[in-house]
Amino acid sequence: MDDTLALDLVSGGNPYQIMSRLVTMAAANTGADRCTLTSLDQNVFRVEASYQRGGPPDFVGHEYPIDWLARQPLIQQAVTSGAIVVGGSLGERSDIEPDLAPALLEVKHTGIVPLPVGNAVGAVLILSRKGDRPFAVRDLEGLQQVGMLAVLALRNARLVEAVQSAQQRGLEALTLMSRHIASSMEPAAFFEKMSETVAGLVDAERAAFWQLIGDELVALHPWDDDARGKAGTMRMPVPHPASVGGFAGVLYAGKALMVRPETVPTDALPEPVHALGNVRDLLAVPWRTAAGPLGILMACNSRTTFIDQDEWIMRLAARASALVWQGYDAEHRAEMLKAAEIERLAAHAQRMADLDQQKSEFLQLASHELRAPITLVSGYLSMLEDGSLGQLPETASKVVPLMATRMRQMSHLVERMLAASRLEIRRRDAGTIDVRIDDVTRAVVASLTIDEDPRRTIAVETTGPVYVRADPDSVETILTNLVSNALKYSPEMTDIAVVVREEPGWAMVDVIDHGIGISEQESARLFQPFRRLDSALSAGIEGTGLGLYLSRNLALELGGDIEARSASGEGSTFTLRLPAHPAPPAGQSGD
Amino acid sequence: MTEGTSTTRLLLVDDDAALAEMYALQLTASGFDVTTAHSGAEALRLVNDSLPDLIYLDLGLPGMGGLEVLERLRKTPDTADVPVVILTNYSEPDMMERGKRLGAQDYLIKVDTPPALLAAAARKWAQHTED
Numbered sequence: 001m002d003d004t005l006a007l008d009l010v011s012g013g014n015p016y017q018i019m020s021r022l023v024t025m026a027a028a029n030t031g032a033d034r035c036t037l038t039s040l041d042q043n044v045f046r047v048e049a050s051y052q053r054g055g056p057p058d059f060v061g062h063e064y065p066i067d068w069l070a071r072q073p074l075i076q077q078a079v080t081s082g083a084i085v086v087g088g089s090l091g092e093r094s095d096i097e098p099d100l101a102p103a104l105l106e107v108k109h110t111g112i113v114p115l116p117v118g119n120a121v122g123a124v125l126i127l128s129r130k131g132d133r134p135f136a137v138r139d140l141e142g143l144q145q146v147g148m149l150a151v152l153a154l155r156n157a158r159l160v161e162a163v164q165s166a167q168q169r170g171l172e173a174l175t176l177m178s179r180h181i182a183s184s185m186e187p188a189a190f191f192e193k194m195s196e197t198v199a200g201l202v203d204a205e206r207a208a209f210w211q212l213i214g215d216e217l218v219a220l221h222p223w224d225d226d227a228r229g230k231a232g233t234m235r236m237p238v239p240h241p242a243s244v245g246g247f248a249g250v251l252y253a254g255k256a257l258m259v260r261p262e263t264v265p266t267d268a269l270p271e272p273v274h275a276l277g278n279v280r281d282l283l284a285v286p287w288r289t290a291a292g293p294l295g296i297l298m299a300c301n302s303r304t305t306f307i308d309q310d311e312w313i314m315r316l317a318a319r320a321s322a323l324v325w326q327g328y329d330a331e332h333r334a335e336m337l338k339a340a341e342i343e344r345l346a347a348h349a350q351r352m353a354d355l356d357q358q359k360s361e362f363l364q365l366a367s368h369e370l371r372a373p374i375t376l377v378s379g380y381l382s383m384l385e386d387g388s389l390g391q392l393p394e395t396a397s398k399v400v401p402l403m404a405t406r407m408r409q410m411s412h413l414v415e416r417m418l419a420a421s422r423l424e425i426r427r428r429d430a431g432t433i434d435v436r437i438d439d440v441t442r443a444v445v446a447s448l449t450i451d452e453d454p455r456r457t458i459a460v461e462t463t464g465p466v467y468v469r470a471d472p473d474s475v476e477t478i479l480t481n482l483v484s485n486a487l488k489y490s491p492e493m494t495d496i497a498v499v500v501r502e503e504p505g506w507a508m509v510d511v512i513d514h515g516i517g518i519s520e521q522e523s524a525r526l527f528q529p530f531r532r533l534d535s536a537l538s539a540g541i542e543g544t545g546l547g548l549y550l551s552r553n554l555a556l557e558l559g560g561d562i563e564a565r566s567a568s569g570e571g572s573t574f575t576l577r578l579p580a581h582p583a584p585p586a587g588q589s590g591d
Numbered sequence: 592m593t594e595g596t597s598t599t600r601l602l603l604v605d606d607d608a609a610l611a612e613m614y615a616l617q618l619t620a621s622g623f624d625v626t627t628a629h630s631g632a633e634a635l636r637l638v639n640d641s642l643p644d645l646i647y648l649d650l651g652l653p654g655m656g657g658l659e660v661l662e663r664l665r666k667t668p669d670t671a672d673v674p675v676v677i678l679t680n681y682s683e684p685d686m687m688e689r690g691k692r693l694g695a696q697d698y699l700i701k702v703d704t705p706p707a708l709l710a711a712a713a714r715k716w717a718q719h720t721e722d
Contacts (some may be wrong), residue, residue, distance in 0.1 A: 368651070371680035372607060375701040379613050382705040388620055411702055418682065 015150075015157035019049035020057065022150045023125070026113075026143050027051045030135065032127040034107065037147070039123045039154065040079065045069060048123070048154065058103070078112035079121045084144065085112040086135040090128070104128075111135035115147040123151040166309050173201045173313045177320050187328045191321065192221040198299060198317045202283065202310035205301035209287060209321065212238060212251065212295045227276075236272030246270045250284045251293045256311045257284040273300070283310055287318040289326055297321070367418040374414065378407045416546045432558075434584045435472045437507050438462040438500040444479040445498055448487065456492065458483065462500040466507045469581040470558045478551040478562070482511040482574045485547060490515025490571065506560075507580045514571035518564065526564055527552045551576075598624040599717045602643040604634040604660070605678070606652050610701070614647070614678075617706035623713060631655030635663060638670055645717040647709065648695075650679040650686060658686070661693045674716045678704070 019037050027035040036050040036059065045064040050057040069076045078085040089107045090096075096104060107128040115123040125147050127135065176197045180190060191209045199207035208223035219227075219234035227234055239248035247270055249255040259269050259282040273279050282300040286293060297318040302310070381404045383389045384396075392400065445458045468475065486496045490513040499510040518526060527548050552562045559579045566572035601623045605611040611627045618625045626643065628634040631652045638646070646664075650657035657677065664670040676697045677690045687698050696716045699709075 368680055371702045372610070375680060376607075376610050376613060378702065379610070379617075379706045382707065383613075383617060386707055388617055388707065414702075 015154045016049070018150050018153055020051075022147060023049045023051040023057075026125055026127060026147075027053065030111070030127055030139055030143070031129065031133070032111070032135075033130045034103065034126075034128045036126045037123060037150070038126065039151070040066070040121060042066065052103075059100075062099075074110060074112050075124060075126070078114040078124055082114050082116050082121055084114070084137045084140050086110070086137055086140075087112075090126075106130055108132060109134045111137075111140050113140050113143050113147060115144065115151045117148065117151055117155060122155065123147070169201070169309065170313070170316075173197075173316060176201065177317055181320055181324055187325075188221065190324060190328075194317060194321055195221065195223065195297075198297065198314060201313050201317075202299050202306065203303045204283070204299035204306075205303070206279075207297070207299040208234070209297050209318075210234075210236075210295045212293055217247070217295055234276060236270075236275070239270070247284065247296060250286050250296050254286045254288065256286075256315070257282065258306055258311065259283075260305055281306060283314060285311060285314040285318050287322055289322045294322060294325055367414050370414045370417075371411075374407060374411050378404070378411065381407060416550075419546070419550065432469050432471055434581060435468050435470050435475055436465050437468050437475060437509060437578065438464070438466050440472065440475050441479055441498055441500050441509055444476060444483055448480065448483050456487065456496070458486075458496045458498060460498045460500070463502065465583060466500055466502055467581045467583050468507045468558070468578040470578060474554045474558060475578070478554050478576055479509065479511075481547045481551040482509075482562070482576065485574070486511050486513035486515065486572075489513060494571075502580060503577075505580055507578045509576040510573055511576075512571070512573045517568045517570045517572055518566040519568040522568075523564055523566060527562070598622070599645070599713065600624045600626070600641075600643045601713055601717070602626050602628060602634065602637060602646045604628045604631070604646060604652065604657070605649040606630060607649075614706055614709060618710055618713065621707075621710035621713075623710070631657065631660040634660055638664065638673065642670065642673055644674070645713055646673060646675045647678045647713075648675050650677060650681050650690070658689055658693060661690065661695060665694050672718070674718045676712060676716055678709070 023035040023037050026032065033053045034051065037048045039046050039048050043066055045066055045068055047059045047062045050059055052058060069079060072090060074085050074087045074090060087110050090104045090110055107130060109129045109132075111127040113125040113127070114121040115125065117123075125143055127140070129135070177194065180194050180197065183190075185193065195207040195209060199205070206223040209220045210217040211220055215238050216235045217238055222234065239246055239251065241248060241252050246257065250257050269279060269282055273282060279300045281302055282298065283302070283306040284296045284298040287295045287297045297314055299306075299310075299314060380389070381400060384392060384400050385404060441462070442460055445460050449456065449458060483496075483498065490496060494514040496514075497510075497512045499508075499512070501508050501510070548562070555562045555576060555578065560577045563575050563577070564572060565575070599622075601618055603611055603614055603618070603625055605614070605627070606629050608627075608629060611629065615625045615627055626637060628637050632655055634646070634648070635655075637643075648657050648661060652660070657679065661675055661677075664673060664675065674696045675694070676699060677695045678699050678701055679686075680701045682700050690698050697712060699712065704712075
């Protein structure tokens with residue numbers, strides 16, 4: 001064997017170079033004038049390399065249909081038997097190809113060396129001599145071994161090329177698909193673009209996603225301009241899950257369906273596809289998620305013919321699209337849930353607002369209706385008192401002031417109810433200013449000491465100016481209520497203290513009494529409207545049961561709260577807490 | 592209590608007949624010529640017949656409410672200037688505001704207004720016209 005050739009074969013050099021050296025070496029070793037190496041596959045007989053004495057290589061790359069062998073008995077015999085065949089000229093037939101004729105006709109002897117690869121002959125070496133010396137089989141035997149190695153190298157090279165090409169195609173497919181996935185397209189646009197890409201990648205005229213909707217497969221988009229022009233969407237009935245092959249296998253068994261005119265006749269196309277018109281061949285793959293089938297991805301009318309790699313590309317596209325579909329679906333579900341939740345909350349808010357409105361209106365109407373009889377009775381009582389209705393007997397004139405007092409109490413109760421109703425109707429708007437709560441406290445204490453019980457003093461402790469941002473009337477109402485409660489609910493000779501202080505972020509006012517106190521059970525309903533303490537009722541203390549309710553609501557509206565600490569019989573501490581506010585700049589005092 | 596030859600004529604509009612009677616009693620005793628009406632329509636008819644010197648107008652009237660009566664009075668040239676004092680138990684700020692905007696001279700809350708005060712208010716607001 002030629003050393004250079006052996007080195008090439010071992011080192012995996014360029015296969016075409018190896019072929020070229022092989023034919024040159026074979027011609028030299030056997031004294032042939034011409035030598036060609038032709039490869040065979042299922043379809044084609046192809047010239048891979050050639051040598052001619054005194055001339056350039058010719059016919060390289062020429063291909064002949066495999067049935068051409070029938071016209072060359074010597075070659076056919078070698079291919080069929082796998083044995084070396086020797087004989088005369090190959091150009092003795094009258095139907096020889098015109099381009100081959102000059103080369104073949106000058107030949108007198110031929111030797112055919114089949115080069116088996118596995119069980120079949122993958123190539124043949126054809127040697128020829130112009131002279132009269134015939135080939136001997138034993139002279140050619142050595143070529144068979146080295147030729148086989150060369151053909152293996154060729155096959156290997158072809159395979160590497162095919163893999164590289166497939167990898168290139170796959171990479172291109174991935175790049176194009178990921179580009180769609182990364183874009184934030186609407187679902188309809190996404191699936192149409194993906195289909196176009198798939199059609200391009202598998203070289204098909206048409207491609208579309210068909211979604212499983214009820215008992216139909218419905219195309220998400222028209223798959224060509226012709227379909228685009230037609231009214232309505234493309235749809236077809238879903239095959240029965242028990243049916244075998246066709247789309248049933250694609251939908252339910254995750255199989256691919258490939259219909260190729262040369263292997264599977266176009267008649268094998270599912271009937272509904274025929275109805276779509278002008279469909280020659282077809283490749284359909286499942287479009288599904290882990291949860292089940294979404295539909296199918298179908299391409300048809302390949303410009304060459306669908307191959308296995310097309311199936312791989314379409315499966316990849318269908319898988320990626322299923323993930324995207326799941327994303328859209330999750331997004332859609334989340335939006336639906338969000339919308340439903342918003343609707344539910346809005347309905348709830350509306351219901352609460354309606355109830356609130358009804359309650360306030362009821363309270364308002366009730367208060368108003370209560371005023372009418374009070375007006376009449378009070379009016380007549382005042383006329384009785386001032387003598388407008390004539391002189392009263394002495395016994396009668398004694399009870400009239402009593403009646404008038406009780407009527408005023410009743411009137412007071414109604415007024416408190418009205419105030420509560422107004423508080424709920426009118427949501428306090430931002431009539432807030434900087435308020436020095438220590439000043440307001442002192443003013444409230446001063447007014448109550450004069451109004452209610454001049455005999456008692458209330459100690460006010462403050463650490464300095466304490467500011468809140470609030471409606472001053474509200475602050476005054478709350479403090480008046482808390483301090484007057486302390487006066488009402490504690491005996492005359494006990495002390496009352498009011499402490500204005502600050503905690504981080506809060507302004508605090510403690511109103512501390514040593515009165516009847518509040519039991520644990522009572523404290524739970526302290527801030528509810530019309531709730532009065534049993535102890536207060538039994539002690540005969542007047543009140544409406546609205547004061548604390550109103551005050552707490554006002555405090556809550558101002559962003560604060562009122563808390564009570566007490567033990568029955570040991571007095572109580574009510575603490576008003578409002579958000580502290582920094583002191584205003586000099587000259588802008590809010591008081 | 593009659594002052595001079597002419598008497599100040601008051602129209603008292605209130606659907607509560609007992610209350611109207613009580614006010615009329617007090618006002619008549621104070622020397623006013625009092626007519627009562629129990630609905631807005633009746634009040635407008637009476638005003639049309641003879642213009643009073645002052646109207647005490649309730650707001651919660653059946654059918655045509657007091658504020659509508661006031662609005663109609665103000666829109667009619669002959670009655671546009673008649674003094675009107677609202678006398679009601681509705682003390683909602685927005686109703687007070689509307690009453691004032693429609694040109695009521697005063698807004699009295701019944702429950703806070705002893706009958707005797709009505710006579711004083713009538714002396715203040717009545718627009719005495721010579722018959």
